[in-house]
Amino acid sequence: MLSRRGFLGSAALIGASAVSGRVQAASIPEAPFMDKVTMQPPLHPTSGPDYRPVVTLNGWSLPWRMTGDWKEFHLVAEPVVREFAEGMKVNLWGYNGQAPGPTIEAVEGDKVRIFVTNRLPEHTTIHWHGMILPNGMDGVGGLTQPHIKPGQTFVYEFALKKSGTFMYHPHSDEMVQMAMGMMGMFVVHPRDPSFRPVDRDFVFVMSSYLVDPGTYLPKVNEMTDFNMWTWNSRVFPGIDPLPIRLGDKVRVRIGNLTMTNHPIHVHGHDVRVSCTDGGWVPETAQWPETTIDVPVGAVRAFDMAADNPGDWAFHCHKSHHTMNAMGHDVRNLIGVSKKDLAKAVGKLAPDAMVMGDTGMAMGDMEMPAPDNTLPMMTGTGQFGPIEMGGMFTVMKIREGLGQDDYSDPGPYKHPQGTVAYEIASSSLPPHQSAPAKATKESKPPMKGTKHMKGMKM
Numbered sequence: 001m002l003s004r005r006g007f008l009g010s011a012a013l014i015g016a017s018a019v020s021g022r023v024q025a026a027s028i029p030e031a032p033f034m035d036k037v038t039m040q041p042p043l044h045p046t047s048g049p050d051y052r053p054v055v056t057l058n059g060w061s062l063p064w065r066m067t068g069d070w071k072e073f074h075l076v077a078e079p080v081v082r083e084f085a086e087g088m089k090v091n092l093w094g095y096n097g098q099a100p101g102p103t104i105e106a107v108e109g110d111k112v113r114i115f116v117t118n119r120l121p122e123h124t125t126i127h128w129h130g131m132i133l134p135n136g137m138d139g140v141g142g143l144t145q146p147h148i149k150p151g152q153t154f155v156y157e158f159a160l161k162k163s164g165t166f167m168y169h170p171h172s173d174e175m176v177q178m179a180m181g182m183m184g185m186f187v188v189h190p191r192d193p194s195f196r197p198v199d200r201d202f203v204f205v206m207s208s209y210l211v212d213p214g215t216y217l218p219k220v221n222e223m224t225d226f227n228m229w230t231w232n233s234r235v236f237p238g239i240d241p242l243p244i245r246l247g248d249k250v251r252v253r254i255g256n257l258t259m260t261n262h263p264i265h266v267h268g269h270d271v272r273v274s275c276t277d278g279g280w281v282p283e284t285a286q287w288p289e290t291t292i293d294v295p296v297g298a299v300r301a302f303d304m305a306a307d308n309p310g311d312w313a314f315h316c317h318k319s320h321h322t323m324n325a326m327g328h329d330v331r332n333l334i335g336v337s338k339k340d341l342a343k344a345v346g347k348l349a350p351d352a353m354v355m356g357d358t359g360m361a362m363g364d365m366e367m368p369a370p371d372n373t374l375p376m377m378t379g380t381g382q383f384g385p386i387e388m389g390g391m392f393t394v395m396k397i398r399e400g401l402g403q404d405d406y407s408d409p410g411p412y413k414h415p416q417g418t419v420a421y422e423i424a425s426s427s428l429p430p431h432q433s434a435p436a437k438a439t440k441e442s443k444p445p446m447k448g449t450k451h452m453k454g455m456k457m
């Protein structure tokens with residue numbers, strides 16, 4: 001599962017001993033490296049107090065070693081190639097082979113020593129978002145430390161004063177480095193394992209990119225008009241489902257390092273925010289919701305009792321965020337007869353498609369797209385096209401899953417008589433049996449299209 005990188009050359013290590021003055025260069029731990037894009041099994045602790053580890057959607061947790069009473073981690077900032085979903089790979093910057101970087105897990109009260117090696121072409125730092133720590137460990141380049149130059153390794157040392165859900169990201173050429181995908185989650189488990197325990201604990205961070213169709217590199221100067229809305233730098237149908245055992249108490253921890261808020265909606269259950277990047281929310285201050293707004297630069301963790309079996313959609317409720325790369329200058333033609341329009345447009349641009357006069361439902365068709373470009377709406381379920389992209393996945397709640405089993409249980413088998421069904425239109429009262437406005441064409445004729453190759457959910 002993990003491939004190991006060799007020790008760094010000694011020249012690269014001088015920065016570490018020069019900065020902390022406390023560790024010998026030879027004692028830098030190896031930097032584990034991940035080349036998979038699927039959720040890795042939970043990493044149970046082999047030393048220190050026990051806890052229930054998290055799982056990271058399309059990600060992994062960073063192994064550590066103990067040196068005395070220090071828990072030592074090694075992050076390597078470097079260029080990576082991240083697959084957003086099958087059919088699209090993007091050149092990003094990340095940590096230890098992936099963007100986002102691995103989740104760091106430790107326990108309240110732990111002393112952590114985090115080595116950060118810079119293999120980027122420019123300087124960087126790491127800020128530990130939400131942590132209470134000495135000012136000089138806060139990772140703000142120029143303000144609290146020198147920037148980490150290419151080739152240098154710096155050391156961060158601090159004690160974890162409180163448990164909760166935090167993030168890490170650069171505070172050095174921030175706009176570029178976050179737009180390139182540099183971020184990760186940092187989960188600090190309570191020292192007392194009986195504090196608000198859950199059976200399954202999922203974590204991910206949201207990021208957004210502007211990757212023009214047919215290209216491989218995000219545009220880093222964009223402020224608002226992004227076209228790839230990702231969870232852990234993956235988009236539907238590339239985002240892992242959340243397999244959950246019926247009856248489990250579930251926590252989902254979500255960080256937001258995009259430039260806008262995301263109202264994250266859970267189907268079929270009510271949830272409560274239990275934790276933010278500021279700490280635990282007292283139970284008396286929680287209220288039931290089904291949509292949790294996650295502000296920019298913040299973390300929201302919600303808890304839910306998974307008591308309703310099925311395949312439950314779990315997504316951002318901004319409908320543009322559940323789509324992949326698209327042009328925003330498409331005109332709304334709902335109710336407009338497009339026959340004449342299509343003829344006129346066809347003369348000018350034979351391959352063009354205009355928005356359908358009945359909507360944009362296009363799950364069963366596909367426009368010709370440039371290389372390395374995903375369909376706007378895709379994915380296939382047991383009843384047909386799902387017509388989603390971006391920040392969308394499925395909670396798969398089933399009876400009898402094994403405790404650490406996160407494999408996809410396949411489509412839900414609905415009990416008989418529990419699926420919405422068609423009734424013959426002849427059963428309608430006469431005045432309701434015809435559409436309000438008759439149209440001859442219900443779907444635009446599509447030429448040169450082929451069937452969608454979506455992922456089965």
Ligand SMILES: [Cu+2]
Pocket residue numbers: 229261262263316317318321391
């Ligand atoms: Cu959103």
